[in-house]
Amino acid sequence: MTLEEALALDAADPLAPCRDRFVQGEGLIYLDGNSLGQLPRATIEATGELVRVAWGEQLIRSWNEGWIDAPARVGAMIAPLIGAEADEVIVADSTSVNLYKLIVAALRQAQQRDPARKVVVSEAGNFPTDLHIAEGAVAAVAGAELRVVERGALADALGADTALLLLTHVHYKTAERFDMAGWTKAAQDAGALVCWDLSHSAGAVGVDLNAAGADLAVGCGYKYLNGGPGAPAFLYVAKRWQDLLHNPLSGWMGHAEPFGFADGYAAAAGMKRWLTGTPSVLGLGALESGLALWDGIDMAQVTAKSAALWDIFHAAGTAAGLECVTPQDPVKRGSHISFRHAHAYEIVQALIARGVIGDFRDPDILRFGLTPLTLSHADIWSAGQMLIEIVESGEYRRPEFAVRNAVT
Amino acid sequence: MTLEEALALDAADPLAPCRDRFVQGEGLIYLDGNSLGQLPRATIEATGELVRVAWGEQLIRSWNEGWIDAPARVGAMIAPLIGAEADEVIVADSTSVNLYKLIVAALRQAQQRDPARKVVVSEAGNFPTDLHIAEGAVAAVAGAELRVVERGALADALGADTALLLLTHVHYKTAERFDMAGWTKAAQDAGALVCWDLSHSAGAVGVDLNAAGADLAVGCGYKYLNGGPGAPAFLYVAKRWQDLLHNPLSGWMGHAEPFGFADGYAAAAGMKRWLTGTPSVLGLGALESGLALWDGIDMAQVTAKSAALWDIFHAAGTAAGLECVTPQDPVKRGSHISFRHAHAYEIVQALIARGVIGDFRDPDILRFGLTPLTLSHADIWSAGQMLIEIVESGEYRRPEFAVRNAVT
Numbered sequence: 001m002t003l004e005e006a007l008a009l010d011a012a013d014p015l016a017p018c019r020d021r022f023v024q025g026e027g028l029i030y031l032d033g034n035s036l037g038q039l040p041r042a043t044i045e046a047t048g049e050l051v052r053v054a055w056g057e058q059l060i061r062s063w064n065e066g067w068i069d070a071p072a073r074v075g076a077m078i079a080p081l082i083g084a085e086a087d088e089v090i091v092a093d094s095t096s097v098n099l100y101k102l103i104v105a106a107l108r109q110a111q112q113r114d115p116a117r118k119v120v121v122s123e124a125g126n127f128p129t130d131l132h133i134a135e136g137a138v139a140a141v142a143g144a145e146l147r148v149v150e151r152g153a154l155a156d157a158l159g160a161d162t163a164l165l166l167l168t169h170v171h172y173k174t175a176e177r178f179d180m181a182g183w184t185k186a187a188q189d190a191g192a193l194v195c196w197d198l199s200h201s202a203g204a205v206g207v208d209l210n211a212a213g214a215d216l217a218v219g220c221g222y223k224y225l226n227g228g229p230g231a232p233a234f235l236y237v238a239k240r241w242q243d244l245l246h247n248p249l250s251g252w253m254g255h256a257e258p259f260g261f262a263d264g265y266a267a268a269a270g271m272k273r274w275l276t277g278t279p280s281v282l283g284l285g286a287l288e289s290g291l292a293l294w295d296g297i298d299m300a301q302v303t304a305k306s307a308a309l310w311d312i313f314h315a316a317g318t319a320a321g322l323e324c325v326t327p328q329d330p331v332k333r334g335s336h337i338s339f340r341h342a343h344a345y346e347i348v349q350a351l352i353a354r355g356v357i358g359d360f361r362d363p364d365i366l367r368f369g370l371t372p373l374t375l376s377h378a379d380i381w382s383a384g385q386m387l388i389e390i391v392e393s394g395e396y397r398r399p400e401f402a403v404r405n406a407v408t
Numbered sequence: 409m410t411l412e413e414a415l416a417l418d419a420a421d422p423l424a425p426c427r428d429r430f431v432q433g434e435g436l437i438y439l440d441g442n443s444l445g446q447l448p449r450a451t452i453e454a455t456g457e458l459v460r461v462a463w464g465e466q467l468i469r470s471w472n473e474g475w476i477d478a479p480a481r482v483g484a485m486i487a488p489l490i491g492a493e494a495d496e497v498i499v500a501d502s503t504s505v506n507l508y509k510l511i512v513a514a515l516r517q518a519q520q521r522d523p524a525r526k527v528v529v530s531e532a533g534n535f536p537t538d539l540h541i542a543e544g545a546v547a548a549v550a551g552a553e554l555r556v557v558e559r560g561a562l563a564d565a566l567g568a569d570t571a572l573l574l575l576t577h578v579h580y581k582t583a584e585r586f587d588m589a590g591w592t593k594a595a596q597d598a599g600a601l602v603c604w605d606l607s608h609s610a611g612a613v614g615v616d617l618n619a620a621g622a623d624l625a626v627g628c629g630y631k632y633l634n635g636g637p638g639a640p641a642f643l644y645v646a647k648r649w650q651d652l653l654h655n656p657l658s659g660w661m662g663h664a665e666p667f668g669f670a671d672g673y674a675a676a677a678g679m680k681r682w683l684t685g686t687p688s689v690l691g692l693g694a695l696e697s698g699l700a701l702w703d704g705i706d707m708a709q710v711t712a713k714s715a716a717l718w719d720i721f722h723a724a725g726t727a728a729g730l731e732c733v734t735p736q737d738p739v740k741r742g743s744h745i746s747f748r749h750a751h752a753y754e755i756v757q758a759l760i761a762r763g764v765i766g767d768f769r770d771p772d773i774l775r776f777g778l779t780p781l782t783l784s785h786a787d788i789w790s791a792g793q794m795l796i797e798i799v800e801s802g803e804y805r806r807p808e809f810a811v812r813n814a815v816t
Contacts, residue, residue, distance in 0.1 A: 029759075036471075038467065056446075056802035062637070093502070094684060095686075141548075148671060229471075230686045230690065248542070250543055367729035
């Protein structure tokens with residue numbers, strides 16, 4: 001592809017106007033929106049006003065003027081992006097904390113139905129916090145255990161002792177995407193529940209939890225949803241489970257009457273029981289502002305543009321001699337692309353030095369987020385050219401590119 | 409006291425310059441800093457720059473430029489306010505979530521030492537989330553139970569089966585303050601650990617966890633520490649326990665190598681193991697800015713001014729015929745004052761209508777935060793005069809003051 005062809009795709013791109021709604025750094029091509037989404041321009045004023053007016057002037061009165069309902073209100077904004085009803089999603093805590101809540105709740109519910117159901121099945125190489133949290137969660141339920149198997153062994157691992165199948169929809173490293181409907185059915189056919197981690201798929205690809213019949217899900221606010229660094233996360237509980245599952249982190253914000261100040265805990269109805277402590281109001285405000293950009297966006301256009309961006313960058317990476325580890329079939333992947341190379345770290349650093357920000361994942365993966373709302377086809381073409389130059393010229397071999405950072 | 413006398417106290421007040429470091433609303437006297445602390449002026453620019461520059465321009469690179477260390481760095485800023493070493497405090501999640509971590513960890517540790525130690529003892533009428541979370545925490549440890557007793561029965565409740573004594577240092581309603589050293593000793597003499605909730609004492613009164621020999625503590629960032637609505641909370645683990653206690657919410661940020669991406673969990677050394685998911689960067693930034701105001705503040709002056717403000721408002725409330733439920737002895741209370749009145753709700757609403765913001769706590773408590781950094785003696789005198797007028801004139805009986813809000 002030539003630059004002219006990329007520019008022609010931009011000229012015909014219905015999502016092209018979205019790019020200017022984000023702060024775009026001079027000389028920067030940001031291919032890490034799958035790790036930390038870019039800053040929406042409107043969020044500068046929205047968070048500024050939240051601090052100056054809602055906190056600074058209205059102070060405690062703001063709890064009655066929008067803050068107390070923010071977890072449900074912002075959750076309802078996420079719902080259409082993941083195929084959920086508005087009252088099946090709420091925003092709270094971090095993805096890790098929400099995973100703990102749902103895994104423990106699902107284990108307890110499964111054991112009530114059948115004491116033999118005590119195993120959480122998950123995938124080796126799943127995003128580490130999912131496995132780490134599952135380790136912690138099984139320790140909180142007598143007899144429960146975690147079984148981590150390779151992707152190819154997942155189907156055989158489901159059985160009469162399975163309580164929960166815990167999968168990340170789009171793999172954080174390779175972008176491989178599970179067939180949500182197929183794996184939901186496989187778990188349920190085995191008598192288990194399924195919990196989907198949507199961190200790399202919400203806002204990246206079309207997700208339809210209800211169409212798949214999914215039971216539970218969690219996801220991240222700071223990637224494709226552009227909610228800001230450490231944005232609060234979300235959780236989804238299918239309506240049929242909402243009365244039957246209980247939050248082990250039974251804090252006051254999940255109480256039926258948080259301001260009744262009773263000693264005993266009584267779970268709120270619906271999704272509110274998944275709240276625990278006082279929510280992060282600044283985080284919720286930034287996330288709400290980021291989600292506002294999704295209003296009116298056609299996910300089919302997002303999916304189509306993601307595929308077009310992917311093709312451009314895939315061609316460049318391949319031309320540079322990198323090994324692509326992301327599936328070629330668009331329905332089998334998310335919206336990032338990963339390559340393997342023995343000098344992955346150094347190449348990523350050399351790209352950063354040129355203003356192309358991707359990231360490195362141990363031990364040998366180069367990962368690039370292709371976020372359709374914030375990037376043009378020409379951006380991807382230019383980044384691809386730089387990747388080719390850096391690899392072909394050996395530019396990445398400069399000593400400064402081997403220096404390791406705390407966060408890579 | 410006359411207004412002139414109050415103004416004379418202000419003229420001699422070494423903390424008087426602090427007041428202008430906060431946004432002060434025109435015609436507003438804010439006596440709710442114990443619920444949501446006021447906005448430091450510097451936080452407007454600090455959070456604005458965090459959004460515009462660190463997020464908007466530096467993007468993912470900011471993780472290597474201060475974000476990843478923020479939980480420990482901000483924790484170290486809290487340490488001197490609570491009598492802890494810098495490496496005994498870390499900022500994470502909410503107070504409720506942190507309570508869950510420490511209660512479960514303490515229960516498991518106690519049972520390792522002695523399987524008979526399985527009871528968490530706490531006080532009836534403690535802040536509800538402490539009791540609610542304790543309910544959830546005991547459910548995560550086989551055989552554990554929660555025993556909630558009246559304050560007068562606490563000493564007798566400690567015994568050979570006690571794993572943990574869970575107390576809130578300053579009571580959220582009445583401002584009664586426990587003798588930290590005495591109750592720490594009582595718990596330890598009984599062979600138990602103690603966990604202090606410092607939400608209403610950090611930044612309100614002098615706290616010395618190390619001098620008291622305390623084991624564990626949690627506390628809130630959005631009250632006297634002025635960290636903003638829903639600010640992240642902190643937790644403290646005495647150095648002697650740091651290797652022996654484990655975070656049940658074992659997420660990737662508490663891993664020894666978060667960016668090694670291993671499947672198995674391995675706890676980080678020191679306080680980092682108490683992190684769970686990706687921290688709220690916006691929340692940490694606002695909290696850090698709020699804590700910067702405490703640098704160089706003499707807690708003895710804070711304590712003395714708190715007592716002076718208390719005396720002024722106590723005299724007013726008593727003159728208005730309200731029943732004070734806060735102890736008269738300054739060492740037996742925090743930095744708020746509470747009164748009981750059958751029309752507490754309406755009086756609070758009438759005060760708010762006049763620009764004096766306190767709060768109501770079910771069923772009949774009027775509560776007023778006396779925050780020495782943000783308030784002058786004249787502020788308190790004026791608020792006291794309005795309280796007297798509202799009660800004596802029956803102004804609070806207007807029908808609009810009986811309308812209930814979601815958050816009171």
